[in-house]
Amino acid sequence: MLVESYIGVFDSGVGGLAVVRELKNRLPREAIMYIADSRFFPYGTKPREQVISRATALVEFLEAHGARMVVVACNTASSAVFPDIQHCVDVPVLGMISAGVKSAQLATRNRRVAVLSTPGTARSHGYLRAMGLLDPTVEMIELQSQELVNLVEAGSIEGQDVADYAADVLKPVQEFGADTLVLGCTHFPFLNSLMEGILGPAVKIVDPSKELAYEVGLVLEKCRLTTGAGQQDRFFTTGDPGDFLDKARLFLGDYVSAVEVADV
DSSP states (O other), X not given: OOOOOEEEEEESSSTTHHHHHHHHHHOTXXXXXXXXXXXXXXXXXXXXXXXXXXXXXXXXXHHHTTEEEEEEOOHHHHHHHTTGGGGTOSSOEXXXXXXXXXXXXXXXXXXXXXXXXXXXHHHHTHXXXXXXHHOTTOEEEEEEOHHHHHHHHTTOOOSHHHHHHHHHHHHHHHHHTOSEEEEESTTGGGGHHHHHHHHOTTSEEEOHHHHHHHHHHHHHHHTTOXXXXXXXXXXXXXXXXXXXXXXXXXXXXXXXXXXXXXXO
């Protein structure tokens, strides 16, 4: 009998689907189990203690349902739960921030980097601390916008109003002279084209999801967790499954065919 096993992934909403997209691009034979904590969206404005509580419950849910490793596809949760979360479960757990600073450090040429995140991630200064440990010569500024996260979650990623608002949020990137922008929220890759148009070719936009997918592959291989079994991916939400399915299809098309409810 085949025992189902997955790469578990979670976020507060649809943003983590950007991570799923990169995981499937790099590891197409690996099965994904994704859970959107839609009932508690957004994490970016929640108290740190509540984010830790929700993240811990979701990691435990994924492990109990066959996840052989878990990806915290949320920068706010990543900034709150590491390194303590690894002591709560018996499977490897990876987060966003380490991947983001590694990518930014490699991308920047003038050693000036901007990070756009949620208020919760910015308050934690997780990116600043991580970059300080990795490469103290890199200067970094933290920007935040919960409204851009909310727009993506609502599926509003086009239109002049969105473009004007994003341009206002991104003004400090060029004022600071940054040549690299880290998308410090997994909702933001769905605005990548819009931001490229605003910032122009002088600013490299870094999506930590790409580095994280690479790191997931390394951990799977090192821990001999790859199966290649090819079972069907599963998607859960703690909110309305129909609403999440509509949003998921907006970003990933028919790849998401069904959504289950998770009582977490």
